[in-house]
Amino acid sequence: MSNGIKITDGGVCAPRGFTAGGIHCGIRKNRNKRDLSVIYSSVRAEAAAVYTTNLVKGAPLLVTKRHLADGKAQAVVCNSGNANTCNADGVQVAEKMCGLTADALGISPEDVVVASTGVIGVPLDIAPIASGLPELAQKQGNHSDEAAEGIMTTDTKLKQISVSFTAGGKECRIGGIAKGSGMIHPNMATMLVFITSDCAISSQMLQRALSTDIQNTFNMVSIDGDTSTNDMVVVLANGLAGNTTIEAEGDDFSAFMQALNTVTVYLCKCIAGDGEGATKLIECSVSGAASEQAAKTAAKSVICSSLVKAAMFGADANWGRVLCAIGYSGAQIDVNAVDVSFRSAAGRVEVCRSGAGVEFSEPLAKSVLSEDEITIEVRLNSGECSAVAWGCDLTYDYVKINGDYRT
């Protein structure tokens, strides 16, 4: 890692002053799956967040937005199993969750971030949450893994990471947990990401760092093109690393941005590779674009194409679909200049040069595309800009998971 960024253990509890935990409180029937998580900072932290652009917004987002208006927060509470969205009493229930969390932790309700993920349109019963929160507050500790499990729905893998880096001569840390797509009673593929840091940084610069970073990270992930009603990325930074507070751009801000990006790119790949029904992480890397926007638009179009995704599932080097997806993306490109290759741990195979097919070894292509992580390399040969997008293959299990009944 460059600039002294090191991967560490501890997830969201790696930064100083943060504890976390998760329990099964009873929202889900399966007693072996935690369904309520709390992350807590021993001091009030600077906070920044980004939310879904869906006009239909979950009630928890509305409450969180209000609570973060002052750029401060001290705890995150999140349940899985119910999205608390499209319910008449949604905001009221979300506020109760904050109040109960605040009571249990001895902090102000306005300093609580609340999130929910799960089925929408079903009222969320506050009772199991009310009875679970005191226990959850009590057992707060170095339990990032419990918190990561508590926010999972049909995710098959825990998603957490932490890194250390240096800012103003002090060692700082950033940790994150995330959930991707899928539910036992499937509904929205909500994406939730909670990031903690002990770096001292103003809430304005924290928001700027997050808003900048997500353009190249979470906004470049697509599982199925459906933008959830409950997506949320929140960062809390409590300053306990003792560095001089970052209040402007400069070396320290760059170091923070780079460490944050290490955390977010890792979580993006986790989310994409563990998409509903996915068997493979698909990365599309576009270079040589005339503008960054063209690169992003082309990369995302490839990742979102159902036909490309199905071909990747079948390990089929059907490069025409890649070209087709670039062609309808809306990006201004010269189709006669496009090169396409597939790359993975098994090797690299060029399949298209200057917009036309080249002869290639089908067995090699098959072995390249049979790996778990595949990169689709696209060179547009018309500029210097590049972009990367992450997605997954389209499988029988995606249909199965999402065709099943809610109840």
Add this chain to the structure above:
Amino acid sequence: MSNGIKITDGGVCAPRGFTAGGIHCGIRKNRNKRDLSVIYSSVRAEAAAVYTTNLVKGAPLLVTKRHLADGKAQAVVCNSGNANTCNADGVQVAEKMCGLTADALGISPEDVVVASTGVIGVPLDIAPIASGLPELAQKQGNHSDEAAEGIMTTDTKLKQISVSFTAGGKECRIGGIAKGSGMIHPNMATMLVFITSDCAISSQMLQRALSTDIQNTFNMVSIDGDTSTNDMVVVLANGLAGNTTIEAEGDDFSAFMQALNTVTVYLCKCIAGDGEGATKLIECSVSGAASEQAAKTAAKSVICSSLVKAAMFGADANWGRVLCAIGYSGAQIDVNAVDVSFRSAAGRVEVCRSGAGVEFSEPLAKSVLSEDEITIEVRLNSGECSAVAWGCDLTYDYVKINGDYRT
């Protein structure tokens, strides 16, 4: 049917002066599947066309565009099994197809419309086409069904219709054939539609009629969100009905538009219901929108949502996904005013009123959603505009068809 529009037999051969036919010439290995079709008018016809907006365009489209620059055509030649796209010699081969067709029919090559559908990036061998065309020209006749079969790929049903109507006191006819999505060696879900008419109408008015109509018909169909490189809708009108030529708006133009719309809406439903792997036709009908654009945007977003499509496959009344898709569509709507119902031959069930769930009978919902044709009714309650979009469910077979190897 209003305004004297009657459904008739005959497909593209119903209008006077049109013949058609299809043969197996050898592009496909399966000898039981026709792979080359010709439609012919005994006199030069006015012609209008619309093409894919994909920047990657099949070579046949480039040649057809040039041939239709004068607004005249006399024949259509179309092969399945190979899209003749992204090949270095594509334009040359498409021109040869026109030349051979013209020779066989004794017309000018510039009056031939050429189209291809199938795998892209594989050179199209002209030999089987060259040897097949003389036979195909010879056996031209009242064979709309043969022509409709010759353009099919993995389509499971023939798609053809014809109607008669009155313009200027004369009986006129419009016929059409179409192919939807799918290939034996699957690749692009090319949509091809060929429409014939014996109505006398100028090429300018014909183009205006077509360009207006497709906004509410073919542009409101989505199988998988992938816009093909080879999509094309062509109308030929040869004037043999003997009506006074339609050269401006008025009653005759309205009658023509309405008859054309009857043909195109029917073909849209055929294409959507026979999408790759589809088991159901899904119609989304949006009313009460503040603008026509908002209605269209919302309807199309619902039809395109993978999560909605998978829920329809599973007969799951998961209305939250419908609301979610409307929410991220980009249409300006009041989410708290939205009503949603599901309707089919088995009945109607309201599931959401004013943006929140209402109690409904799950067995009724299940039986409504178990039909072959389902309408998702959305009332936005914020205006007078409406729109309809057509799609299909997302099934295991879609993944199977598109995950299979090309070879």
